Amino acid sequence: MNKSLIIMDQILDISERFRVELKVYEVKSSMKYPDGIKVRFVLIDVIRKVPRLLLDNHSPYGFHIHEDLPKNKEMRRKLEMTDYIEALDEFWRLTKVITNNEN
Amino acid sequence: MKIKPLKITFESIDTFAVKSRTALQNVIQNKKSAVQKKDVLVWASVEAYQQFMSDQKYTILAVIYKYRPQSVYQLAKILNRAQQNVARDCDLLERHGLIKFEQSENGRKVKAPQLIFEYNAIIVYLPSVTYKVEFEEAA
Numbered sequence: 503m504n505k506s507l508i509i510m511d512q513i514l515d516i517s518e519r520f521r522v523e524l525k526v527y528e529v530k531s532s533m534k535y536p537d538g539i540k541v542r543f544v545l546i547d548v549i550r551k552v553p554r555l556l557l558d559n560h561s562p563y564g565f566h567i568h569e570d571l572p573k574n575k576e577m578r579r580k581l582e583m584t585d586y587i588e589a590l591d592e593f594w595r596l597t598k599v600i601t602n603n604e605n
Numbered sequence: 606m607k608i609k610p611l612k613i614t615f616e617s618i619d620t621f622a623v624k625s626r627t628a629l630q631n632v633i634q635n636k637k638s639a640v641q642k643k644d645v646l647v648w649a650s651v652e653a654y655q656q657f658m659s660d661q662k663y664t665i666l667a668v669i670y671k672y673r674p675q676s677v678y679q680l681a682k683i684l685n686r687a688q689q690n691v692a693r694d695c696d697l698l699e700r701h702g703l704i705k706f707e708q709s710e711n712g713r714k715v716k717a718p719q720l721i722f723e724y725n726a727i728i729v730y731l732p733s734v735t736y737k738v739e740f741e742e743a744a
Binding site for chain 1: 626639656702
């Protein structure tokens with residue numbers, strides 16, 4: 503079993519309904535995670551108990567976002583950036599759109 | 606008895622986003638870990654926290670601390686509230702990181718609500734003032 507080490511874990515409670523979890527893991531470099539870094543940025547709908555928005559970085563997509571959760575788990579939008587910080591910025595941008603519209 | 610508190614702090618989404626950006630930079634470039642402490646919960650606004658954290662939820666935490674109920678059923682009995690309502694509150698408290706559910710001590714299948722760690726007070730750091738809710742007084 504491949505071991506992963508959590509190297510970033512930050513949580514923000516936005517409201518009773520929404521919570522953000524930013525997790526970054528150091529993993530063994532592999533086809534799936536060539537950089538040896540796995541990111542999982544998620545906006546959780548606490549009331550409905552589902553992820554509402556998820557950004558991760560596994561191959562073959564690289565940085566991609568699941569923005570039609572929970573309805574459409576297979577729908578992914580590939581992000582053009584390759585930079586972790588830009589990916590995080592995009593996650594926050596979308597989080598603000600969702601929480602402003604749906605809170 | 607020494608107070609071991611859970612701390613509630615406040616940062617706007619924008620402030621938290623900026624800080625998370627810096628943390629991520631440190632993690633990626635310098636391999637510097639950025640794991641939030643378990644005894645701190647960060648809320649995006651005072652209003653949202655106050656809307657969430659009703660007196661009933663504070664009482665739930667105090668009763669869990671003081672009486673250590675082995676099920677939500679027992680907890681509801683102590684509180685003299687409908688089990689369904691207590692279960693819903695516990696669910697939200699769990700999902701916001703204030704409690705967890707563990708196998709009950711009597712080995713039954715039901716899970717016992719427990720504090721996320723052994724805290725006996727909550728300290729809320731408002732922008733202008735800090736206040737403390739101690740469970741011995743709240744239960």
